[in-house]
Amino acid sequence: MKKLVITACLVACSFMAYANERAKSVTVKQAQSMRDDSHVSLTGKITGHAGDDDKYWLQDSTGRIRIDVDDDDWDDENVAIGKTVRVVGDTDRDDGHTEIDVDHIRVVN
DSSP, X not given: OHHXXXXXXXXXXXXXXXXXXXXXXXXXXXXXXXXXXXXXXXXEEEEEEXXXXXXXXXXXXXXXXXXXXXXXXXXXXXXXXXXXXXXXXXXXXXXXXXXXXXXXXXXXX
16 A cells, blocks of 8 residues: 555656646746647746736736636745745636636745
């Protein structure tokens, strides 16, 4: 049983590392012009809530973009507001606007 749990954990970690590696590191401005469902990585500051409970503004030197972060993707959303974070997720283009559907978020400062 222990071997099965350890193997499952290793597979999950490998998949997450692969998913993060294949994410293209882009700026907010670049992400806004990318096609729907592009896998991206962005670094910027969370400046506050963007309406919904799970939507926030991410800002870098090129602009700001709305990100959609599910509660289970981080422990406490208030920890990240005002902090610089790295997000990995997919672009979501609806109604002429682009947002990032976040898969992983990590505070970098």
